[in-house]
Amino acid sequence: MRWFLLWEKTGKLKYLKRLRIIIGIQLSVKQLEAILTQIKQKTECKLLVFGLGNDSLLWVTANRAGQTVLLEEHQVWFNEFKSRYPEWSAYRVSYETKLRDWKIWLNKPDKLTLDLNPEILQTHWDIILVDAPIGYGDDAPGRMKSIYTASQLINQGGDIFVHDCEREVERVYCDTFLLPKNLVKEITNLRHYRFSDS
Numbered sequence: 001m002r003w004f005l006l007w008e009k010t011g012k013l014k015y016l017k018r019l020r021i022i023i024g025i026q027l028s029v030k031q032l033e034a035i036l037t038q039i040k041q042k043t044e045c046k047l048l049v050f051g052l053g054n055d056s057l058l059w060v061t062a063n064r065a066g067q068t069v070l071l072e073e074h075q076v077w078f079n080e081f082k083s084r085y086p087e088w089s090a091y092r093v094s095y096e097t098k099l100r101d102w103k104i105w106l107n108k109p110d111k112l113t114l115d116l117n118p119e120i121l122q123t124h125w126d127i128i129l130v131d132a133p134i135g136y137g138d139d140a141p142g143r144m145k146s147i148y149t150a151s152q153l154i155n156q157g158g159d160i161f162v163h164d165c166e167r168e169v170e171r172v173y174c175d176t177f178l179l180p181k182n183l184v185k186e187i188t189n190l191r192h193y194r195f196s197d198s
Contacts, residue, residue, distance in 0.1 A: 051132025
């Protein structure tokens with residue numbers, strides 16, 4: 001995480017660029033910068049991440065003064081990360097949805113809340129990153145529940161980032177549950193929402 005620490009100290013994007021290449025992160029440098037800047041601005045940030053991946057170590061390191069919880073659906077991936085980083089607060093989740101049914105789920109928000117650990121449900125999260133589960137292919141779970149659940153768990157004044165918003169399902173669910181009025185900006189396929197204190 002040397003490259004992250006150099007970015008944190010200097011703000012120079014070249015360090016994030018290097019880190020992204022070394023670790024194999026899908027988010028662009030500008031997308032990483034947007035998320036990391038928000039984490040840095042929040043004292044003792046409560047960060048909830050949908051998805052375990054190559055970027056997970058970055059989120060945990062960036063938010064070392066706060067609380068980071070990671071959620072993952074894929075059993076093998078989850079086991080691999082838990083064996084490598086047993087100290088992480090990571091939980092396995094089950095979505096029980098199929099992407100092909102996304103239009104049906106859109107009209108049943110009462111069925112979209114994920115069954116999560118009470119600690120997660122009772123926390124008001126400062127930042128939520130939705131980058132899972134898999135959101136392509138008819139049999140994939142899709143991000144319908146992730147996006148809806150994020151809308152229910154975000155703290156007032158909090159930020160939600162949703163990746164892969166070039167896809168129809170992510171766009172429609174964001175527009176429906178996160179609302180266009182809360183959209184701060186789009187960085188290519190990453191949307192940044194902020195939920196005001198009022």
